[in-house]
Amino acid sequence: MGINDIGKQLTKLPSIHPKFFHKYRSFADDVWQKGVISPTEKEIIAVSVTTITKCSYCTQFHSKKAKKIGVTTEELIEGVTIATSIETGTALIPSISTEIFQALGNDSQEEQLGKIFPDQYKHLHDLLILPFVDSVGILPTKLVILISYAVAHALRSNEYIKKLQIVASKHNVSEIELGEASLIAGALRAGSTVRHLADVLDIFDVERR
Structure with missing residues (x-):
């Protein structure tokens, strides 16, 4: 289904399950309409997180909103780059066995990875440190941290969350x-799940035809 078809299916939810939809919609509206993070920043964070939640409808929806309020393609691409860095780290580090890390001593996990993968580590290191350097590109440092924090919550990575809390305090x-960044992540995880109800509704519509 295209984005318009999905949207049409989702408009049926209030009549099918009004209590649930009201609670979900109220939560989502609070996240997007209130708070100290600006609407522009929220949409950059949103597009970045939707690439993690794997909701193409959500990515298109928030990309359109971002475009309407003046967000540039370059800003969105940089946000997704940050999300890629966080996802790479959360996928890779747990995959290295604890026994190997212990055998390498007390070095940080990043340093240990350099010993395990000396040839690949230079480029890997450059990717993994993106959320922790002062200047990545055109996005301000604070927004890079908020994107990273939201993505870490979407991925449920306690290790990254703790690291980013330290970085956040320094900036x-x-x-x-x-807190708002984590709520954005929560709203988008919920939204990506709700989006799949459109597929359920579409199946039943097809069977009725």
Whole structure:
């Protein structure tokens, strides 16, 4: 289904399950309409996180919203690049066995990876440190941290969440801003799940034809 077809199916939810939809919609509206993070920043965060939640409808929806309020392609691409960095790290580090890390001593996991993969590590390192450097590209450092924090929550990576809390404190990112970033991640995870109800509704519509 295309984005318009999905949207049409989702408009049926209020009449099918009004109590659930009201609670979900109220939560989502609070996330997108209230808070200290600007609408522009929220949409950049949203597009970045939707690439992690694997919701193409959500990516298209928030990309269109972002475009309408003046977000550039370059800003969105950079946000997704940050998301890629976080996802790479969360996928790779747990895949290295604890026994190997222990055998290499007390070095950080990043340093240990350099010993395990000396040839590949240079480029891997450059990718993994993107969320932790002061200047990545055109996005301000605070927004890079908020994108990273939202993505880490979407991936449920406690290791990255803890690291980013330390980075955030060094760059005067408030707890309220971090909290809002985590709520954005929560809203998008919920939205990506709700989106699949459109597929369910479409199947039943096909059977009725």
